[in-house]
Amino acid sequence: MRPLIRIFRLMVQSQRKALLQGAALSLVVLLMGAALLGLSGWFITAAAAAGLAGAGATFDVFRPSAMVRFLALGRTAARYGERLTTHDATLRVLAALRVRLLARAAALPFDEMIRARRSAGLNRITADVDALDGIPLRLILPIGAGLAAHGLVFAVLWWLSDLRVAAAILVIHLLGAAAVMAWAGARAAGPSADAERAGQTYRARLLDLVRARADLVVHGRLPAEAGAVHASDAERRTLQAGLDRTGRRAGAALALVASAAAAAALWIGLGLVESGTLTPALAALGVFTALALAETLAPMHRAATELGRMRLAADRMGAVLDTAAAPAEGPAPAPDRAAPVLALDRLALQRLGAAAPVFEGLSLALAPGEVLALTGPSGSGKSTVLQIAAGVSQASAGRAHLLGQPLADWPEQALRDTVTLVPQRASLVAGTLRDNLALAAPDADDATLLAALDACALGATFAARGGLEAPIGPGGAGLSGGEARRVALARALLRRPALLLLDEPTEGLDRATAAAVLAGIRAALPEAAILIAAHRAVEIAAADRSLAMTSMT
């Protein structure tokens, strides 16, 4: 239960007023419902008794009948208000939670971030969050309001009617509901979470099958993969059939509990009438109130079967929310303009469990306007050096300074304004060319954007496709690899960083274009220090000097 309560607390923190209001209205709805039915039963029976006694003329019909109308209308209005308030508050919380999850995903350690599969992140932010709406709407608010309503009704019935009737209604409802919930909750917990997992597996597998279909056909794997997709659906179906059975059993048991409470109220109440303790009207009050309170049990069986799914989602959510918050923001440390833009001092990288370090004793200093090429075979750690310089990865030993200040002292946003890394696999987003460039410079004018494109030898390419309004598909679809690469470079130029880090910047470009792009970048950012993880002669040639990293593995 703890993760569920944690999520609920989170919800209360942000929507305290609306949820309190919703809780109060839920209680009002239940109480007015009980009062309405109870009063109607009492009124009719009392009127019958008065009519039979010939006292019809003196019987006050107006106050009870006005009360009946008031309760009927009031309950309807309260229910409308309760539904709107609780749903709106819940949806607001969930929308905020989605945003928060995305923010956390955006703050993941860099290597985890680039390796994460989209489907997992998507499931977290969509399906898991969706599963949480039941926590306030079908679990905590109905149970809370139900318990409070039972308490109040018990007191009122004791006062108006008889302790024995009131106690029978209370005890049968509470014990019955608790027993059914405990049974169904325990029985459904595992399958409910498993069914949710199987559903997410199904979706991810189907996605894989559709995306990799041609590969699977050629390799003779299609029926096997289709079978695996089908199997995950079959697993989910089996689990859901079991869950449905549990849910229906719980529903039937709760209906029986409600019938038992009303039957007990009838039996005890009329027994007290026979012994002269109660009037028939007050016995009817008990029976009809018990009938009305069946409403408190109705939402319970769905809550019981959903509990496992909610808990799974809440658990995952908790794990994500526990990870470090977004990097600290704050003022940038005062840069020392006399110091090198980037200074690395005896940097070493030792991967966990590896016998030898990937590199060690790496030192370099980079002045404004200087271009340095890091060379070395794949796996020698060039990319990691750039990531360390960009503050998204850590070295195992050594020191790194940016503009004379230790890298670790730089707050995130100030760091991003000073350093720009273009990784090997820069991704574009769906939209237009302008949308993609605007990520780097939201306020730049067209001339600035076009200049950055020209620097990356892209001006002519896009001129024919609508210029800045040229459409770009999801993940850069519609552009060739080389074009996408150059858009990513142009984006980096727009940041106007003091330190530009380029990881194999001209991969996919022919020699002439590569040379032109590298020259264009240097011309566009004459003051920037540029560090290139180079693997081509053309990249090394464009640098002022180069530094070889020898592989230790």
Place this chain on the structure above:
Amino acid sequence: MPRRKPDPIARLTAPVRPALNRAAALAVVANLLWLVQAGAVAAAIGGALVPPALLSPAEGALVFLATGALRAGLGYVSGGIAFRASDRVIADLRARLLAREAGEGPATGVGIGGAGAVAALAGEKLDLLAPYLTRYAPARARVAVVPLVILAVAFSASWAVGLIFLISGPLIPVFMALVGMAAQDASERQMREVGTLNDLLADRLAALADFRLLGARPALIEGFAAQAEDLRARTMAVLRIAFLSSTVLELFAAIGVAMVAVFLGFSLLGAISFGTWGGPISPMAVIFLLMLAPEFYQPLRDLAAAWHDRAAAAAVAEELAAWEDAARAPGLGTGAAAAPLPGGFALTTRGVRLRRGETVIALPDITLGPGETLALTGPSGAGKTTALMALAGLLRPEAGEIRVNGQELDDSTADAWRAELGWMPQAPHFLDATLRDNVAMSAEGDVAAALEQAGVAHVVAALPEGVETRLGETGAGLSGGEARRVTLARALHARPRLLLADEPTADLDAETARIVTQALMARAKAGMALIVSTHDERLADLMDRAIKIGGAP
């Protein structure tokens, strides 16, 4: 916008119509048992007012409880039948979806979503049919029977009460029809918004690292927050309509019940003497009628509550119909593993024409023997990839003949033919499995040799978990060139007699292109036939022959 078909859902539910009817019949019977329960309470309380009692308190309670148990049991059985029917409908649709996507290939054409859309349709959207089948369908059956029976019973006891029902009842369907139209539009809008949000999220999640490096994380989060807020607003619009409609219905019901109660109260007191079939109405009949009144309106309210289930199901059914109507480009064979095609290796094509969308591509005749190499050249969009797909049996030619090892390439030979093929697509998609499994694909065994030949062994060794690493779906964690070399390793690992490579060197730097080219040529020298589609003149020059695709068909 296509015109709405009369009832797109009916077509989907036709196979389970008998089961749904059975479930509905049981639900109706369960509902009518309330007449017995109400009668028991009325007899017991009425007996307390006007002895002799028809039923003693204990007998009344027992009848009430026993009937309640029967009612709960019938509800349980009816719910089970409805669940199984809905499970069958959804499972069949899922199986059909999977079979078509796997067997006939992805849908082609404008407005048809990609893999994500298919996964969403098969996943959460099809699930939206369940509430329609399990809630809406039985509710509709109950509406058709229960109010009429109660109306008849009410008329037989008091024509005035019957009249109140008769007047207030029909208002409800009229109102519902009005609300229903608005609900469906709102539902469709909301569903589109869910789709948009998912697409946007998938796109943004893939580019998270870039957002961070460009300092655009705040913009990303703001943009997503706006989208999430939009979804909330759309969902609330749907809910507001649903809540409003059920509130208005509840209001009708409340007014109806209150009128019945007040009328009956006055008649009992003798203040009203009309409305009955002669003689004063008995207290027992009054209590009975009062208990029936809410049940008269309840089925109508349940139907209204389930109304947006219908709207959601209709939206899904339409999307499904669009998916079913979409054109497909079916391939040959089943895509299953098979023994290699017997006979000496030989590939010939004669007069093959291929359809791609609206265009027809004419494939020049090809003859290829063991160890021979061939380049397919031609401008972008000429159909080189389409030609390779046809040679792999992934596409059915419109005309002409492809002969493989002396037999016609058709459904009976395609799988065996593909067992001889290596396949290197332009854009790799990695399954959610280890790198080892992604390379091994069809052929078991050690992948080290293939990784070595593709020049990627040291890159894989440097990954945190080596060949056990799970890659992102497009190979995140590797550079583009490295990912391409992994697909080369996969193609080589199968030890094919013919390798089909789609632009194997496009977007690669010279060094990587050289590695890939060398690996391909080394295998060709060892007897593997090779067909590459390429723009790369250096690669084309290395092939024995080159043919140009494009020009007049």
